[in-house]
Amino acid sequence: MSKITSIIRCCQYSRHCLFAALLIPISACVSNNDTNLFQDLGGHAGVAQITDNFIMEIANDEQIIDYFADSNVQRFREKIEEHFCAIADGPCEYTGDTMVQVHAGMNIGEADFNAVVDNLIVAMDKAEIPIAAQNRLLARLAPLRPEIINQ
Amino acid sequence: MTNKIMSKKLLMICGLSATLFASATYADSKIKGTGGVSSIDGSSGGGLIPWATLGSYAMDNEIGATGFITRAEINDFELAVAGVSANYHDRIEVSLARQKFTIKANDASISQDKIGLKVKLAGDVIYGAMPQISAGLVYSKLRDPATAVAVGADSVKGNEIYLSGAKVWLNSIANRTAMLNINARYSEANQYGLLGFGGDDQDKKLQWELAAALFITRSVAIGFEYRQKPDNLSALTEQAAQDIFIAWFPNKNFSVTAAWLDLGEIAGSEKQTGTYLSIQGAF
Numbered sequence: 308m309s310k311i312t313s314i315i316r317c318c319q320y321s322r323h324c325l326f327a328a329l330l331i332p333i334s335a336c337v338s339n340n341d342t343n344l345f346q347d348l349g350g351h352a353g354v355a356q357i358t359d360n361f362i363m364e365i366a367n368d369e370q371i372i373d374y375f376a377d378s379n380v381q382r383f384r385e386k387i388e389e390h391f392c393a394i395a396d397g398p399c400e401y402t403g404d405t406m407v408q409v410h411a412g413m414n415i416g417e418a419d420f421n422a423v424v425d426n427l428i429v430a431m432d433k434a435e436i437p438i439a440a441q442n443r444l445l446a447r448l449a450p451l452r453p454e455i456i457n458q
Numbered sequence: 459m460t461n462k463i464m465s466k467k468l469l470m471i472c473g474l475s476a477t478l479f480a481s482a483t484y485a486d487s488k489i490k491g492t493g494g495v496s497s498i499d500g501s502s503g504g505g506l507i508p509w510a511t512l513g514s515y516a517m518d519n520e521i522g523a524t525g526f527i528t529r530a531e532i533n534d535f536e537l538a539v540a541g542v543s544a545n546y547h548d549r550i551e552v553s554l555a556r557q558k559f560t561i562k563a564n565d566a567s568i569s570q571d572k573i574g575l576k577v578k579l580a581g582d583v584i585y586g587a588m589p590q591i592s593a594g595l596v597y598s599k600l601r602d603p604a605t606a607v608a609v610g611a612d613s614v615k616g617n618e619i620y621l622s623g624a625k626v627w628l629n630s631i632a633n634r635t636a637m638l639n640i641n642a643r644y645s646e647a648n649q650y651g652l653l654g655f656g657g658d659d660q661d662k663k664l665q666w667e668l669a670a671a672l673f674i675t676r677s678v679a680i681g682f683e684y685r686q687k688p689d690n691l692s693a694l695t696e697q698a699a700q701d702i703f704i705a706w707f708p709n710k711n712f713s714v715t716a717a718w719l720d721l722g723e724i725a726g727s728e729k730q731t732g733t734y735l736s737i738q739g740a741f
Contacts, residue, residue: 370487417548417582418487418517425489428676438675439633446629452585 344447345397347440354397358388360430370422374413394447406454413458420456487517488548490676491707492583492626492637495715496526496738498650499596500541500555501574504683505717505734506699507667509639510592510624511583512551512576513543514740515710521546524740532721532732536560541572551576559652561725568652569601576622583637589625596620598651609725610691611654618645620667634672637681641667648690649724657690671705679705697722701734713738 348354362384365375375383392399403409424445431441494511497503502513505528514522522545530537541555553574560567575595581588596618600606603614620643630636643665646656665688671681682702689696703717717734724730 416518418519421487421489421517425487428489432676442629442633442635446627449585449628 343397344395344440344443345392348391348395348436348444349434350397351392353434353436354388354391354395356434357391357427357430357436358384360433361387361427364426364429365423368422368426371419371426374415374419391444395444406451407458410455410458415456415458417456420452486515486710487520488515489584490710491673491679491705491713493522493524493740495705495713495736496524496528496541496543498528498530498537498539498555498557499572499574500526500539500543500553501576501594501596502543502545502551502553504639504669504671504681504701505703505715505736506683506685506701506719507639507641507669508574508576508594508596508620508622509641509669510578510590510622511639512545512548512578512592513553514545516545517548519547522548522741524738526736526738528734528736530719530732530734532719532724532730534562534727534730535724536562543574549578557650557652566605567602568605570651571599571601572651573597581623583624584626584628589623592622592624594620594622598647598655600651600654603654606648606652606654609648609653609693610658611648612646612656614654616646616651616655618643618647620644631672634674636673637669637671639669643667643686645688646690647688648694649687649696653691653694653725657692659690659692661688661690663688671703677707679707681705694725695723703734711740713740 345354348357362380366372386401386403389399390401390403393401428441431444492511493513493515494502494509495504496513497505497508499508501508502511503509513524516522524543526541528539536559538558539555541553543551543553545551551574555572556569557572558567558569573596576592579591579593581590583590597615599615606614620641622639622641624637624639626635626637628635644663645665646663648654648657665686667683667685669681669683671679673679680703683700685699687696687698699719699721701717701719703715705713705715707713715736719732719734721730
């Protein structure tokens with residue numbers, strides 16, 4: 308009974324209620340990390356490292372580098388870092404253009420979007436970000452997809 | 459004769475996918491593991507059931523292909539499967555598989571061929587609130603029909619259709635990526651079609667299937683599957699099948715899946731449990 312109560316309580320805080328309920332034996336909502344994501348990404352140094360690695364991965368990716376041909380790398384670096392910091396509840400405010408503005412006219416497809424996600428995962432791996440923090444960041448970035456693809 | 463035609467078909471599909479593949483963008487655009495592995499029917503899925511995912515890492519402007527071999531060993535039987543699939547723009551998947559089911563006691567075997575078509579209808583497995591919804595068709599034909607006829611099956615070939623929904627949560631239990639898949643299958647197949655289709659004790663045709671998986675790391679997923687099956691033959695009892703699995707994706711071109719199977723009663727032999735091993739190449 309107490310298990311059911313705790314799942315119901317858990318479900319009030321989680322969108323993944325159905326899945327949690329189905330996996331009662333290993334349901335571990337309580338172990339989900341609710342500490343500050345920015346800190347778990349390594350603070351300013353960590354986010355800067357992820358951003359640097361991310362830019363390197365994109366630069367080496369033939370599939371998508373063309374989208375960035377006209378980008379000002381310094382500005383891109385600054386705004387991405389700011390965006391990651393802000394979305395991870397860090398002490399930053401994103402001052403760049405909206406995602407729709409940034410990607411307007413680029414007509415980015417699903418495959419290219421996924422390729423960039425892959426680059427970000429590799430960037431975080433190389434920055435030795437724990438998988439839990441990686442997934443938390445990815446889950447916060449994922450809702451931006453409709454503002455990025457097919458614009 | 460059937461054998462020759464099938465081999466020709468298999469060659470044609472292989473050739474076709476190779477040709478398409480040669481002229482297409484290299485298919486590596488999905489996140490690792492999200493193309494699934496190869497089910498025993500050849501379609502993208504887990505092991506015992508297909509999932510709403512389409513095989514390989516092909517996305518909207520890409521073409522992909524997979525090839526696999528699988529071996530299951532349970533108390534009184536063995537199942538060996540080999541197959542291929544082709545994925546066009548992550549929209550249409552065509553799959554072929556040949557299964558060889560061996561009865562250990564007398565070394566007799568039953569072979570059957572499976573041809574599958576799966577179409578992604580809506581959604582995306584990872585992004586958005588909508589699950590990925592796919593519809594599938596599987597045509598099965600026994601190459602050794604004698605056993606199916608002997609146990610009272612209505613037909614030695616048949617079609618099954620299914621509707622499949624899958625959803626991935628990037629940040630789920632213990633901050634790991636999780637997937638849930640549910641299938642509704644309309645089927646008269648007796649033991650995956652190995653004992654033919656339909657029978658003198660026709661069961662309901664709507665069957666439910668469920669799979670859940672959790673990526674412990676980016677390269678290792680664990681999970682379970684459950685497959686309802688009809689019980690159409692008065693002479694034999696058929697039960698639901700289930701498995702727990704671990705899949706390893708060292709890279710996007712190769713995966714290994716190991717599982718523990720509980721296939722219930724098969725052809726009069728109770729409590730058939732055992733091991734499952736499958737390797738897949740994806741391009």
